[in-house]
Amino acid sequence: MSLFDDPFRSDRRLTAGCVCGRHASQIEHDHAAHAQTLQLQQQAATTATASEEERYQGVVASAVMRAMFPQDAARRAFLKSVGASTALAALSQIFPLGTATEIFAQGAALEKKDLKVGFIPITCATPIIMAHPMGFYAKHGLNVEVVKTAGWAVIRDKTLNKEYDAAHMLSPMPLAITMGAGASPIPYTAPAVENINGQAITLAMKHKDKRDPKSWKGFKFAVPFDYSMHNYLLRYYVAEHGLDPDTDIQIRAVPPPEMVANLRADNIDGFLAPDPVNQRAVYDGVGFIHMLSKELWDGHPCCVFAASKEFVTTAPNTYAALLKAIIDATAYATKAENRKAIAEAIAPANYLNQPVTVVEQVLTGTFADGLGNVQKVPDRIAFDPFPWSSFAVWILTQMKRWGQIKGEVDYKAIADQVFLATDTARLMKEVGLTPPTATTKSFSVMGKTFDPAKPDEYVASFAIKRS
Amino acid sequence: MTRSLTLRAAVVSLLFFAAFVLAWHLATRGAGATVAMDPEYAKLMGATATQGKSAMPGPLDVAQTLWGHLKDPFYDRGTNDKGLGIQLGWSIARVGLGYLLAVLVAIPLGVMIGMSPLMSKALDPFIQILKPISPLAWMPLALYTIKDSGISAIFVIFICSLWPMLVNTAFGIASVRREWINVARTLEVGTLRRIFTVLLPAAAPTILTGMRISIGIAWLVIVAAEMLVGGTGIGYFVWNEWNNLSITNVITAILVIGVVGMILDQLLARATRAVTFPE
Structure with a gap:
């Protein structure tokens, strides 16, 4: 029975079975x-x-x-x-x-009011960042300090060290941490997706005429981190065009701020990176936007809001208030009319430290593409907090495909354990949003449908793979 | 004659400086090619792309930024945006703490090694292996074991300032003139008294030279360490401005780092001179 049912009705069950009797295990x-x-x-x-x-x-x-x-x-x-x-x-x-x-x-009061949340200065972190200047944390009774962090490995270490209570991570990171790929295994959770879409492939100006990936043999690309959607999307994209991402091109992990400088210095030919890096490359006249990640997979997740399982269990009230603030901020960011104000709030040195016009172009979707055109793509970046468990399954299939994880993988179990769709759905309701009723959905990446129920068949269906 | 030499050197220095600034100014004047652009498109682009402005700032830009920072060094606009003065304060505090810990460990240990040929031989392989390790290589290990980035940065400073002091102290103590030690022995001076009245004063110039080398290294390392862990400090400032590709601020920070490093070095140099004695 629900805890809010009337215990004085005889037709209701309070306890039974193991401890409560309602569950198989x-x-x-x-x-x-x-x-x-x-x-x-x-x-x-x-x-x-x-x-x-x-x-x-x-x-x-x-x-x-x-x-x-x-x-x-x-x-x-x-x-x-x-x-x-x-x-x-x-x-x-x-x-x-x-x-x-x-x-x-x-x-039931908050266990802890003063929190530290780490972020990387990119527009994916918009909900986490904007919740500070726009008062979403304060609204839920929290005093949150948002701390800018130098890179993904550092943000991972600082969260594992408990210097941060929660953090902005790339969506594959909590999965990798939970499984112990590239870190010691620690149960991690990703209760909210921060943004969907919002990445792009940017190429150096000199490759203006090489728009066909088949002509990219020998190119050097940068992605923000090994365990990132950027890495998997770029690999997917070139592999679909017949290039082996490990032998035909070079992919390096480069921190986002150094990407533009490397592109200018001609150290790399392009990158699949989070914004505002792409727009910044255009703004400084060193690159052009080859394609938005939305054209590869419309509605793909990028970054998540992550917290350790330990934080979730030891400070449940604080965790729920924090997550609600994030979901609230995400809901606010969804509306196109708020985007300009958000851009102004998060551009200053304390947060993204970028020219306002760059951030505004990313968030409003009216942007210069670097080739002399002004494009209007309102959903260039979109915000949707719901952590679809099928997103996690897809990420796991790619980790498997490129050999980052080995052996048998229980896709669904890990996905459900890390992407807390149920919690999010309930909290979404509480802040007045309508969560989807299912936790998995099917989607297509570059026209190929992904069935979350058959991950092994999906991995096997690719011609270029490491496993 | 020396006076006129100093004067002439100053003039030459100034000339070099002026030539450098002039060359810098000319090189960054920004006469790049401009492309005709749709005004709506141009509005979305930066000055580098629209006006062909050089991506490298000129000396005037840097002077202006520097002045802006010097005018208001202690502002605090939130966790991630603090004035240059506050950032420098953090870095100096970290260096100070790590360095002090290193002094507390290196000098007693150095005296012990210097006095005992057995210890000197036994510990030599460890010192030789640990000494050449880049302090930043310790960083991941420190982060993993200490589990606190602030303390890890201090630990890195500690480990990098340890070796020059240790080696110099040991060397200084070991090469105190035999006659002095023999005189002390003839007068039946106890071990502790011998250390404080004979060995340390005699080895002081060497020890302080080691300390001077250490402070230089510590200041070099703190910038890199703070760029890695972030949060606060002058290294973080450089990283944050690099993030914004603001070369002007980066150059400003480089100048400031140089000046502070020079001050720290001069302090130790003075101390060295104070303990030096004519033989």
């Missing part, structure tokens, strides 16, 4: 119990209203009833024989329900 039970705790504590954290007090009372009463009648059958028999109102009266005589409810409401 203990793990499943723990997960649901955790989600439930989150849910009620989250609701407790919001300002108390009359209806919420009633709800608390229900929560406390069911806890007391459960303690008194560990056997659900006994409770039901008891209620049937004396009636619900008598039972309530009897119960309040021996147990101060009112006091307990009050204590519960106070106990």
Whole structure:
């Protein structure tokens, strides 16, 4: 039963089976119990209203009833024989329900108010960054310090060190950390996707006429990190055009700020990078935008908001408030009319440290492409917090395809463990959004449909692969 | 004669400086080719692309930025945007702390090694292997084990300033003149007293030379370390401005780093002179 049900109804089950009886396994039970705790504590954290007090009372009463009648059958028999109102009266005589409810409401306060959240200065971090100057953290009772960080490896280490409570990461990173690829395995979660689309392939000006990937043999490309959507999309793109990304071209991990400088210095021929790096290359006249990542896969995730499993379990209220602030900010960023204001809020030196016009071109989608045209693509970058578990499965198939993970992979289990779609759906509802009802969806990458139910067949279907 | 030499040297220095600035100014004047552009498109582009402005700033830009930083060195506009003065303060504090720890370890250890030929021989292989390791190579290991980027940066400073001091102290102590030690022995001076009244004063110039080398290295390393871990400090400032491809600010920071490094070095040089004695 839900915690908010009336425990004084005999036709409801409070407890049964293992611990609660509703789940096939203990793990499943723990997960649901955790989600439930989150849910009620989250609701407790919001300002108390009359209806919420009633709800608390229900929560406390069911806890007391459960303690008194560990056997659900006994409770039901008891209620049937004396009636619900008598039972309530009897119960309040021996147990101060009112006091307990009050204590519960106070106990659900935030465990921690001062938080540190790390970010990399790119537009993917827009929700995390803008929530600071635009007051979304404050709205949910948090005092968050957003800390600019030098690179992906550093942000990973600082989050693992607990210097940061949560951080902006590339969507494959929490998966890689959880599985211990490129780091020691630590359970990690990605409860919200920050942005979808918003990347691009930029080429040096001298390659103006080489728009066909087949002519790219020997090119040197930069991507922000090995475990990044950028790496997988670039590999996917060139492989679809018959080039082997490991032998026909060179792919290097280069921190985003150094990409433009390297392009200018002619060290690389192009990059698949997050914005504002692409637009900055155009702005400085060193490169042109070959194609937006949206043309490869419309609606692909890029970066996520990530937190350790430990933070989620030890500070559930804080975690929920933080995630709500992020979802709230993401919802605000979704609206095209807000984008200009956001660009102005996040461009200063304290955040992205970029000229406002560069950030504005990225967020509004009206941009110079470097070839003399002004393009209008309103969904060049879009924001949608829902962490589709099928996104995680796709990422895992690519990690497998390029040999970053070896052996048998339980795609679905890892995806569900890291991409917390259920939590997000509930919190989305709380901030007034409509979450999707499913947690997986099918999509197509460069015209090839991906079925999240058949990951192994998908990996096997590629001609160029490492496994 | 020396006076006129100093004067002449100053004049030559100034001439060099003026020539350098002039060449710099001419090289960056920005007469690149401009392409005709649609005004709507041009509005979305930077000055480098539209006016053919050089990507390298001229001396006037740098002077202006430098003046702007000097006018307001302690501003604080949030976690990631603090004034140059505050950033320098952070870097100097880190260097100071790491360096101090290194002094506390290196000098006693150095004295021990210098006094005992056995220890000297036994510890030599370790020192020889650890000494040439780039301090930044320790960074990932430090981050992993210490689990705190601030302390890791201090540790890196500690490890890089340790070796020159240790080696110099050991060498200085070991090469104190035998006669002095023999005199002390004849007078039946105890070990501790011998260290403080004979060995350390005699080895002081060598020890301080080691300390001077160390502070130079520490200052070199802090910039790189802060660029890696970020957060605060002059290294972070350079990284943050590099992020914005603001070469003007990067050059400004380079100048400031040079000046602070020179000041630190001069402080130690003075101290060395103070303990030097004529033989």
